[in-house]
Amino acid sequence: MLYINGEWAPSRSAREFESRDPASGAVLGQVADAGREDVAAAIAAAEQAFPAWAKRTAYERSAILYRAWELMLERKEELAQLMTREQGKPIRMARTEVGYAADFVLWFAEEAKRVYGETIPSSRADQRFHVLRQPVGVAAAITPWNYPISMLTRKIAPALAAGCTIVVKPAEQTPLCAVETFKVFADAGVPAGVINLVSSSDPEPIGDELLSNPAVRKITFTGSTEIGKFIAGRAAEQMKRVSMELGGHAPFIVFPDADPVRAAKGAAAVKFLNTGQACISPNRIFVHRSIAETFLATLRERVAKLKTGHGLADGISVGPLIDEQALTKMQRQVDDAVSHGADVLVGGEQLKGGAYEGGYFWAPTVISGVTPEMLIYREETFGPIAPVIIFDDEEEVIRMANDTTYGLASYIYTNDLSRAYRVAEALDFGMIGINDINPTSAAVPFGGVKESGLGREGAREGLSEYLNSKVLGIAL
Template sequence: MSTEIRTAAQATLPAVPTQLWIGGRWRDATGGGTFAVTDPANGNELARVPDATVADAVTALDAAVATQAEWAATPPRERGEVLRRAFELVVERTDELATIMTLEMGKSLAESRAEIAYAAEFFRWFSEEAVRIAGRWSTAPAGGSRLLTMKQPVGPCLFVTPWNFPLAMGTRKIGPALAAGCTVVVKPASATPLSMLALAGILAEAGLPDGVLNVVTTRSTGDVVDRLLADPRLRKVSFTGSTDVGRGIAAKAAQNLLRVSMELGGNAPFLVFADADLDAAVEGAMLAKMRNVGEACTAANRFHVHRDVADEFAARLADRFAALTLGHGTAEGTDVGPLVDASTRDKVAELVDDAVSTGGRVLTGGTAVDGPGYFYRPTVITGVTGEARILREEVFGPVAPITVFDDDAEAVRAANDTELGLTAYVFTRSLDRAIRVSEALETGMVGLNAGIVSNPAAPFGGVKASGYGREGGVEGIEEYLSTKYVAVALPD
């Protein structure tokens, strides 16, 4: 692998709002505090955004509460049309939004454009689902009365979104909430707030009424979130992030019996059976591991490969990894951008060093890159033993640890040997094996001969300590709807 890091002249940050979006207007934080948003490829400051206080967050919730009834009463078609217009605007501004995302998060422009397309699709999908919210009408089994059920918006929602997919993790929450008739307060990650602020401007331009969406940027995440969770007017929280933080939010949400959606950590196994198409398996591994520089909860974290094909698979994967070019996301020819910050890079290095110290062998990569930015070379490690932490902890970086298995039962046991259960990947030509293994895996999603599972038309979510609730698909809007039953008495 070349040690060269492709650089680029500092790209110009497109025009993007850098204030809080509350009640339909841009405003500064109380007290005027700000914090810097930096480029992880070189440390350069991109912008400063408001460091919102607890009072600002309460004002945002005030705005959401004030407009909840009006938005819930808005005809579903009108709600859907706002989302449809927002979809079109996001697509129209792909290049602008991709540049913002690459500069604040680090991924290549090609990957940012792919995320923009994915993010926009949630608005298109839920613009269509808005008009399909339905209840039912039936005769009571004993006759003499009727049973009416109706679906109503759950109410004001709080969304806490992560830095790794700064637009898509917002749209897949905002889309169904707005379609269902809920108002929203969004607290984006402090590392990547610009994408969400840009999205707020687009939704306003698309005709979203004032106060329906509010965006609060802050470094005091704990204080802000805790205050809103304690407010009895809030009725729903959706969080994407680490399992440990999710546990804390869920516990606090329980005090007010909030509706809760948790999309938490992943430790995805990638299973390659002896009969797999190795070309497809390697291609799938590149997608499942290297998408977003490995900084994805769905990223393949552990590669369990049948002993008969393990050496060939590892060699092919190492060749592909070694051919990747590191660089600034805006530089032409960049395949792999930086990790988001120094602590993420250091955690990756720590897990790789531990894997090697417990018996693993590095085929390619295995080191960080000196110089500005938080780069780590794409890495393949074979002979990883059960003592290695990397098999138990989410690496969140461009590292593929490989272990071997001898039969299907051993593969399934290894795959399920984790408290997490978000995604798994299975490569086999056998239909019988594909069905049996998919059924046996303790995960919310399975990529069968596929390296990507995410799709706005499909339910995204996990089991066990990877959380609960689903985003996307026909299931996604149900997270924002309450069921009301009306007993209709009929006179004799």
């Protein structure tokens, strides 16, 4: 069902599409397949609802978000179970994501009451300047499948807190997660037209309407750099506000003074999180030659113990990839690396038959001897393959780490405080974990530089993305 103007309804064409379990291929349900007319109706509903929602007090908007936070936590297990079936991540990780999604709702429930203006002194005695912060208007959000609930709340919550209305197009792979998330907001008392959901199996006409409709004043997108560039270019035709969280190619640097065992355990934990299908996942693991042997031995041991399978089964730590195309990419990267001299230490193949039948499973993989001419060195993997590169000095590894068009997350392991600051300041990335594999929170800005995006989500900056500044110059 679509959710437009406060009502659940089929698409105007009555078309539907299937949602499937990537671990088995089983059909989970049928979802309304929106067309361009449905999206236009959703935008019109959001436009009509905007003036009244924008005029609500910050405390009123905050109260509704608080209620949504409470409901999301009450339904945590139900949401997590659905996420594991539809997206594939192990149930423990799905529960963590629902908690993370709720964190954004709580954070912006609080930040809704902190949209502050400003008074600026004038050079004239008879003049006063005041700055107001006002909602941009109707926002459109396009969300990904890899974090199918938290990426919704990270966009919906700040939009609502700022006083915007929103139309959301979720990933076609995870529409059921979006439906259940919208039920949380609807049951929390969000007024009709303020939030609208348009699921579709064909994103092109949906995106075209969102980008060409002049009522939409803000586009927020999480996904590939290629699609993000296209959306930003189209949005520029009407000077729509944009925020983009795009691809990553994170370096994970282990210096000679670091504990190689601790670093290897950290690398294994973050690399295979969500089957490696995370934009902040380490894609290039740089290890100093002097500790490489110990690091590789530990990493190999840890990865070999990872249990792959359906996320609802006991003890599973790595789930399926999202689709056949992802499997093809893993095979291509491994074959290319081996053909250029790399060694596969663990894994390196698709898992088939038995419990893996019908699913998109790839064995957790470690590759050593990776060099710059290999495809995996340049191309975002988005899967469970850990490529290890040996380096000899600090300047060399900084140069290699920055040798990418991406600039989202990066990681440093060192016990030298001076080096930690020096290298962090030299890396061209928006987020840096120093002896830390999770440099994220609803309270801190999330986003990258270069071709990894524009703007920030979360934190105070995440609210500012949905606000315009208006100057009042008053002559006395």
